[in-house]
Amino acid sequence: MMRSCSALVLALLALLLSQARGFLGPSEDDGLPEEWVLLHVVQGHIGAGNYSYLRLNHDGRIVLHMQSLKGDADLYVSDKTLRPSYDTYKLQSVTCGPDVVVVPGDFARPVGIGIYGHPSYKESEFEMRVFYDQTVLQDPFEKYTSEDGQKKKKSPEAAEEDFQEEESIFWTILIGLLKIVLEILF
Template sequence: MVSAVSFFSIFLYFILLSVVCLGEELLQTVTDEVFGRNYTYYQIRSRGRLRLELVSHVGDADIYISESDPHPSEENYDGKSFTCGVDSVEVSSTMKRPISVSVFGHPFYSVSKYSLSVFELPKGEVDYATLDALYNSNADEASEENHDPRVSHDDQIPKDSPDEESTLLTIAVTILKILFDILL
């Protein structure tokens, strides 16, 4: 007999999963491994807004992307995610293709095994990565035109990462999956 708590957990899991994945289409998943202190490289030619999700099954792998450098790294990248859990990076529709992707094996582990998934994001949503890039380029132009050394810029508010919400939702879904597996 399924208890009310189990039923509620299952219901909540499916609601959250449908909210997170609503409109996202899985394009491809690759399962691979990378040795510690090494990179594995990929290229993505798909157009539109994308979300790259890197799940480390063993060890800890990190993801770096670039539209100009064929071998993105810790020092040279356009986007990155280096958490100890699920890593996620959003690719703007305005980035030049192909997008170069590198998966870095954390030096603490001799081998990291992972899955890298590419999702196409819905066209109707706001492309926050593009808006952020436009804002930054306009802010840079404005600061060059209106640079006054007598004005302090220490009170500026830091900008949030455009994929912060996506990362939090991915973590929440992962936790719910674990709870779902434990309850069943």
């Protein structure tokens, strides 16, 4: 009982420290671009041959920068499954050193992140920093123009507006027909 309580306290302390680091941002001697904004710091342990899964919901271009503190943890990323593995992934980094994966802004969200503990080590310890890359600015007109140059909305709000416009046209025509029928009858 005492052991589980101390493990819980250590886990909470690690969580608080990672949150504090997230507010401080990357240090100037990290060699990371200033345009990268630190969103999260995730620390964990993974057993040999096991996976730990995370979910990424942030939009935009995201950089996952993972360092194996002990052992060797590998990184698998997918926008098709929330449980990517060495069989099912879109992006990967499986180095013996720092693992870096850049998640493009056009990946469907949520993005699944799989962290794999390499079987060469009984346990791997890792720290992953999640950055938002501000250097990639999206074209503000991208959602509104198609290849032939005509204006075209692609957002979900646009589809809802089109539906409401079609619905209002339908009701306008229906009410007009009802007026004509009523005028003929009375």
